[in-house]
Amino acid sequence: MLVGHLQRLNAARGARLATVTITELDTGTTRLFHEGEPHDPSVAQSIESALRTGKSGIVEIGGQAAFVNVYLPPPRIVVIGAVHISQALAIMADIAGFDLSIIDPRSAFATQERFGQTKLVAEWPEDALRHTPLDAYTALVAVTHDPKIDDFPLAQALEAGCFYVGALGSRKTHARRVERLMKLGVDENRIAHIHAPIGLDIRASNPAEIAVAILADIILTLRTRDVTAGRGTKE
Amino acid sequence: MLDQPLYPDPLTVAGEWHADGRGVAIATVIETWGSAPRPVGSHLVIDSEGNFHGSVSGGCVEGAVIVEAAEVITSGTARILEFGVADATAWRVGLSCGGRIRIYVERLG
Structure with a gap:
């Protein structure tokens, strides 16, 4: 994970903004998405599902395994x-x-x-x-x-x-x-x-x-x- | 209240360590089977000195993850670890609860 991603993630958690990270397990590339932003169509469904259910897990994106981690604001x-x-x-x-x-x-x-x-x-x-x-x-x-x-x-x-x-x-x-x-x-x-x-x-x-x-x-x-x-x- | 939180948040600590110039690895539970002690998405963060915060199990495999994290911090190459009772090293670092977990360990930065 890039330092910039961690800083954005921590800032979003502090501001109670639901956030999803998607990490390609082959390359290690991580992308970060916030709730309410328009999302890239290739990952939009994975992001919406994670935000709705609050469940993190492995999904397939473009034939590659990726890890989706969802960070919801605490009650x-x-x-x-x-x-x-x-x-x-x-x-x-x-x-x-x-x-x-x-x-x-x-x-x-x-x-x-x-x-x-x-x-x-x-x-x-x-x-x-x-x-x-x-x-x-x-x-x-x-x-x-x-x-x-x-x-x-x-x-x-x-x-x-x-x-x-x-x-x-x-x-x-x-x-x-x-x-x-x-x-x-x-x-x-x-x-x-x-x-x-x-x-x-x-x-x-x-x-x-x-x-x-x-x-x-x-x-x-x-x-x-x-x-x-x-x-x-x-x- | 206190200068240092009583119960530090792992990802916040990781950011602070990095800002201090320390090498940092983030370990994340990415998959679980059976009775796993920590849910998918849980984090353990480790610095180059072997300090750590958070958890990926009930304390069963953290020691092994910390050893691997040191290599990830040096090499910069992420790796996936798998632990379970069927593991060859189960007598040493297996999960006594009978579950199986996969952990992704990556370097921060």
Whole structure:
């Protein structure tokens, strides 16, 4: 692989741009293609198939064996609340290969001093989600405990078909949340998709352990979701 | 947080090594049969000193790949390696899981 190709590939991965490399196994020549560009007709089908399925493998191009490697952007986690749990979750999600960002309008919480290199947006979710909308490849984790901050993004996440929607709080807290969301006009069947209490039940007893429970729950939901339903959620 | 990431991304490391003037090889899983520990497309990157990041198996064949990578960095000629339980050197570098993998090793640059 040429250094120029590696630089372009790394830049594209950083910018969440799906990329495919095709390497002729006889000559070692590598070509690089980005999603959304017009492609050379001899390889267009291999590129489209790789982008659609996310599967890498060997194909035949012009009678020669070539290796197609596809690099899709990692799923996103959007956390509402720059709290103690989020500090641990940000580090773990980075290790697990997720692209995590945190939204919290309380500027005392959302400080770079507390969160290092994690992407922080110190705005109300109403504003933050306007420039970066949620989608089916995003997990929404609401952990502020504050309905004024959590409720809007939860409703948005259900609307957008986020593959995971979770909210912190006891069963009692969640029952009140369900009532509020129904008053906002959110469909009851959709509300049932919220993971609450959030996280797998591993008897987590401190912020870092709760972060493990949340991340495990997100991974389980991601790997078992029904991709044919087109809506990201499992049920 | 930290100057160096706790969990470095192999292709990013490869770029940094090259920028440092080190010889670099990239090994990629191109085909698997049976129960293979890492999926097709996985990368292991190696520098001319034998430092490495990433993986192409569960640690079973990395040692052998690193040895081959040193030769690829010197010669510049890419090669394809194959590992499996049926391999003649299986007692040393085979895959205990019973799978078979093919790995493409190329020089960066």
